[in-house]
Amino acid sequence: MRIDFPNREELLVQSMNGGASAVAAKLFQNEWGKVIVSRILPGAFIGPHVQKTGNDINFVVSCTGLALCDGEEPLSPGVCRYCLRGQTHSVVNTGKEDLVLWTVVQEL
Numbered sequence: 001m002r003i004d005f006p007n008r009e010e011l012l013v014q015s016m017n018g019g020a021s022a023v024a025a026k027l028f029q030n031e032w033g034k035v036i037v038s039r040i041l042p043g044a045f046i047g048p049h050v051q052k053t054g055n056d057i058n059f060v061v062s063c064t065g066l067a068l069c070d071g072e073e074p075l076s077p078g079v080c081r082y083c084l085r086g087q088t089h090s091v092v093n094t095g096k097e098d099l100v101l102w103t104v105v106q107e108l
Contacts, residue, residue: 003028005037018047019090024098033107040065040099045092054107056083058091061100066092075099 008026016023021044028035033054040046048068058067058081065075069089073081083089085108093099 003035016046017049017090019045020047021045031107034103034105036101036103036105038101038103040091040093040101042093042096042098046090048088048090050088051083051085054085054105056089057081057104057106058083059102061102063093063095063097063099065094065099068092 005026005028008028010024010026013023013025015021021041023038023040023044023046025036025038058075060075060077060079060081062077067073067075067081067083067089068091069081069083069087075081075091081091091099091101
């Protein structure tokens with residue numbers, strides 16, 4: 001299956017999960033899960049939330065940040081963060097540019 005992200009509509013989500021500022025996202029979703037390309041704007045974060053329906057895999061494309069899940073984990077390009085169903089997690093952009101993530105949510 002081909003997902004053509006450059007041609008997908010980008011949505012601007014304010015205060016995602018109670019976070020600060022905005023996250024821009026392009027989303028593909030079906031019954032097996034989601035694939036998301038997101039840009040967390042400088043100074044923004046995705047608020048803490050429980051991963052309820054599946055595992056969440058975040059691959060950092062650019063910029064730096066922190067993943068908050070069982071402590072703080074630094075994020076930088078090439079790092080992958082795997083959050084299991086039932087865990088609470090958050091992502092913070094600590095850089096001066098957009099923190100770009102490719103995310104796959106495996107529905108279980």
